[in-house]
Every structure is written in C-alpha cells, then in structure tokens.
Amino acid sequence: xxxxxxxxxxxxxxxxxxxxxxxxxxxxxxxxxxxxxxxxxxxxxxxxxxxxxxxxxxxxxxxxxxxxxxxxxxxxxxxxxxxxxxxxxxxxxxxxxxxxxxxxxxxxxxxxxxxxxxxxxxxxxxxxxxxxxxxxxxxxxxxxxxxxxxxxxxxxxxxxxxxxxxxxxxxxxxxxxxxxxxxxxxxxxxxxxxxxxxxxxxxxxxxxxxxxxxxxxxxxxxxxxxxxxxxx
Amino acid sequence: xxxxxxxxxxxxxxxxxxxxxxxxxxxxxxxxxxxxxxxxxxxxxxxxxxxxxxxxxxxxxxxxxxxxxxxxxxxxxxxxxxxxxxxxxxxxxxxxxxxxxxxxxxxxxxxxxxxxxxxxxxxxxxxxxxxxxxxxxxxxxxxxxxxxxxxxxxxxxxxxxxxxxxxxxxxxxxxxxxxxxxxxxxxxxxxxxxxxxxxxxxxxxxxxxxxxxxxxxxxxxxxxxxxxxxxx
Numbered sequence: 210x211x212x213x214x215x216x217x218x219x220x221x222x223x224x225x226x227x228x229x230x231x232x233x234x235x236x237x238x239x240x241x242x243x244x245x246x247x248x249x250x251x252x253x254x255x256x257x258x259x260x261x262x263x264x265x266x267x268x269x270x271x272x273x274x275x276x277x278x279x280x281x282x283x284x285x286x287x288x289x290x291x292x293x294x295x296x297x298x299x300x301x302x303x304x305x306x307x308x309x310x311x312x313x314x315x316x317x318x319x320x321x322x323x324x325x326x327x328x329x330x331x332x333x334x335x336x337x338x339x340x341x342x343x344x345x346x347x348x349x350x351x352x353x354x355x356x357x358x359x360x361x362x363x364x365x366x367x368x369x370x371x372x373x374x375x376x377x378x379x380x381x382x383x384x385x386x387x388x389x390x391x392x393x394x395x396x397x398x399x400x401x402x403x404x405x406x407x408x409x410x411x412x413x414x415x416x417x418x419x420x421x422x423x424x425x426x427x428x429x430x431x432x433x434x435x436x437x438x439x440x441x
Numbered sequence: 442x443x444x445x446x447x448x449x450x451x452x453x454x455x456x457x458x459x460x461x462x463x464x465x466x467x468x469x470x471x472x473x474x475x476x477x478x479x480x481x482x483x484x485x486x487x488x489x490x491x492x493x494x495x496x497x498x499x500x501x502x503x504x505x506x507x508x509x510x511x512x513x514x515x516x517x518x519x520x521x522x523x524x525x526x527x528x529x530x531x532x533x534x535x536x537x538x539x540x541x542x543x544x545x546x547x548x549x550x551x552x553x554x555x556x557x558x559x560x561x562x563x564x565x566x567x568x569x570x571x572x573x574x575x576x577x578x579x580x581x582x583x584x585x586x587x588x589x590x591x592x593x594x595x596x597x598x599x600x601x602x603x604x605x606x607x608x609x610x611x612x613x614x615x616x617x618x619x620x621x622x623x624x625x626x627x628x629x630x631x632x633x634x635x636x637x638x639x640x641x642x643x644x645x646x647x648x649x650x651x652x653x654x655x656x657x658x659x660x661x662x663x664x665x666x667x668x669x670x671x672x673x
Binding site for chain 2: 299303306307308340341342343379381419420421422423424427430431434435437438441
C-alpha cells in the first residue's frame with residue numbers, strides 16, 4: 210500500500226496537503242474508497258480510506274492506527290555539504306533509508322559550498338521516507354558555522370571523523386549502546402586543525418570510520434550505518 | 442598526489458594508456474619531471490616520475506614501489522541491476538570506496554532491467570578507485586541468469602538477502618571472519634519464491650540486513666559495509 214505524509218496527523222487534520230493529494234489522485238489514480246497509509250514522520254502510521262479523491266485536498270477517514278515504539282538511541286549527523294549538491298541529496302536519501310534522527314549542515318573553514326536549499330533536501334527526505342516505508346522523518350537544520358555549532362550542541366557521545374593514522378580509533382569500537390550520538394563529517398578538504406582542536410576541547414572523540422579514504426557523503430552514510438548496526 | 446590506473450604495470454609497461462595520459466597531461470596539466478602515483482588495481486602502487494608528458498602516451502619511470510598485503514577475506518556481491526541504472530552505478534562507486542572484490546550482475550525473474558553496459562560500470566569503478574586512493578579494482582562480471590549462477594558459484598559463506606519477519610537472521614550476527622563471502626541482492630520486486638528456494642537448496646543462508654526496508658542499491662552497499670566492518 211502507498212505511504213503518504215501528513216505532518217499534522219494528530220492535530221485532527223484528515224486530509225492530505227496539496228502535493229500529496231496530487232500524488233494520490235493524479236499519479237497513483239486513487240479514488241474514493243481506496244485504502245492508503247499515512248505517516249506524520251514522527252512514528253505514527255494510520256491506515257485510512259479515501260472519502261473524497263480531490264487532487265488538491267484529498268480527504269480520508271482513519272480505519273486503523275499504529276504508533277511505533279521510539280527507539281532507545283538518537284543519531285544526529287552534522288555534515289559539510291558537498292560541492293556537488295547531488296552527493297548531499299544522495300546522503301540524505303540513503304541516511305533516511307538506513308535510519309537517522311537529525312541532520313545538520315556545517316559551514317567549515319575548507320567548505321567549498323556555503324549554501325544549501327533546505328526545502329529541496331527536505332523533499333528528498335520525505336520521498337525517501339515514503340519509499341522505504343519509514344515512519345521517522347529526520348529533523349533537517351539549516352547550515353551553521355562550525356564553531357558556534359560545536360559549542361552549543363548536546364549529546365551523550367560526540368565524535369569527529371578525522372583520519373589520524375598514528376592514533377587510529379574506529380567508531381565501531383567506541384560506541385556505547387543506546388545513547389544520543391552526534392557525529393561530525395568534514396568537507397572535501399577535511400576539517401582544519403583549528404576545527405579539530407576546537408572539537409577536541411569540547412569533548413568530541415576523534416574517530417576513524419575504517420581503513421579506506423571515503424568521500425564526505427560516503428563517510429556520513431558509513432557513520433550512520435555503524436551507529437544503527439551497533440544498536441541492533 | 443594524483444593516482445592513475447595502468448592494469449599492465451608488472452608486465453613492464455611504463456606508459457599510461459590514452460585515457461589516463463589525456464587525464465594526466467590535459468586535465469591535470471602535468472609535465473616532465475612531475476611525480477605521479479600509479480596502481481594496477483591489483484594491489485600494487487608505484488610512485489613514478491613523468492619522463493615524457495605526451496597526452497596520448499604519457500611515459501614514466503618508477504621511483505618507488507609498494508605492494509599491499511592481500512586481505513584475508515573476499516567480498517563478492519551479486520546484485521540485480523536497478524531499473525534506473527544511475528542507482529547501480531552509484532552502488533559500484535560506493536562499494537569500491539568501502540572495499541569490494543567482485544561484483545556480478547543477476548538477471549532475476551522479477552528484474553525490470555535485463556541488460557547493462559559493463560564498460561560504463563567499469564569506468565565508474567576505475568574512477569572511484571582512483572578518487573578514493575584504493576589499490577584494488579573489483580572484478581566486474583557480465584549479467585547472468587540467476588539459476589545457473591547459483592549452481593556454479595563457490596564461496597565459504599553464501600547469503601541471500603531476503604526479509605522474512607518471522608525468521609529474522611541479521612547478516613551481522615552470522616558472519617564468520619576471514620572467509621570468502623558471496624551475497625545475493627535481489628531486484629526491486631525482490632527474489633521470487635522459486636529463486637529463494639533454489640538458493641536455499643544450494644546452501645545459501647537467508648539473512649536480513651537490518652530492520653528497515655532498503656532499496657536494491659542500498660541493500661548492496663549495506664551488505665558490503667557489514668562484511669568489511671566485521672573483518673576490521
């Protein structure tokens with residue numbers, strides 16, 4: 210059954226918004242009486258029946274309700290957007306499939322890309338959530354300067370991905386289960402020494418994701434996958 | 442330093458082929474005397490100096506040589522190519538970054554895509570190898586029918602990714618270290634029951650990659666990452 214997204218489900222909104230209505234009625238050609246599934250991206254899944262197949266405001270009634278039990282860990286990845294934005298979009302899509310709770314975007318000293326289109330990334334996240342039948346849409350936060358970001362963020366375990374061949378600590382060997390994690394992933398030219406030191410002073414652990422040199426978006430996804438795996 | 446690819450390094454070929462020569466001389470504008478690194482994609486890394494910066498046949502001399510010790514495991518993933526070939530190209534690129542030894546392409550009963558351009562995928566693999574400074578180029582095998590493929594392949598541990606919620610075995614809990622692994626990843630519509638049964642009869646273990654529903658290419662990469670991680 211197709212999954213649709215309506216963020217205000219629990220506030221008593223029993224219709225899809227315009228984009229989703231169009232998708233249901235024009236793309237999937239659903240009509241009155243057809244069953245659909247709807248999530249609010251916060252863990253709720255409703256089984257519904259269309260009562261008015263309007264392509265601008267598709268109305269439904271609820272036939273069944275399921276609330277996913279919340280998982281005992283939280284994955285927050287703060288990543289420098291890549292020069293080629295496709296790669297960042299790809300990261301968002303794949304991280305949603307694998308499972309992620311929050312994505313922040315970092316402006317670093319060696320960042321080549323200084324802006325992002327958050328709305329477009331949000332659309333990628335929603336589409337990946339629906340496609341992979343997930344019920345959690347991650348929080349996507351606007352791009353922020355590295356230094357203030359580091360100072361203000363809170364997590365149980367804070368990591369910075371930085372390859373130091375003489376002092377190699379793998380992420381997989383340093384994870385405590387069921388925690389709130391924050392992982393920093395640098396830009397194509399890596400974090401500067403200043404950024405690394407600032408993170409270390411703010412209690413981030415310097416870790417490696419494996420022996421291979423990974424691109425920014427691959428490193429982000431590998432980190433997300435490792436944090437999920439070690440909690441499964 | 443830029444990494445170039447010359448598959449016949451150890452046969453005494455001391456020049457780059459046309460594509461790579463063009464890249465060195467025209468794209469990177471390297472000239473006589475410039476240092477470069479060259480791999481044969483089989484674990485050898487040469488440090489060289491350009492002696493003739495010819496854009497069609499760039500000649501070099503060897504200044505240093507490094508042979509990577511071979512790793513004690515072998516990852517072979519056989520995957521059904523995706524309808525949208527970009528997703529398969531993406532899988533090849535990311536698997537090379539993460540580390541993979543062989544990729545086969547499967548024609549399954551529910552495959553929507555029945556052909557691939559192996560040469561194009563090969564180019565993606567070479568480019569990813571150079572970009573991520575790897576010394577191993579995976580073997581890429583042409584598309585093959587599922588049933589004969591299953592019969593003829595040999596590995597220490599053979600897995601088929603298939604979600605069976607009543608009988609859930611995670612790959613991460615079923616890997617023996619330092620083995621020759623073969624992992625089957627199905628098409629968008631999954632393997633057919635016939636295919637699954639045929640694999641089980643041929644001693645494949647049915648495993649899950651995690652609790653989430655993953656797209657074909659994400660499943661392939663997740664499997665590749667898990668097999669590498671558990672051997673690190």
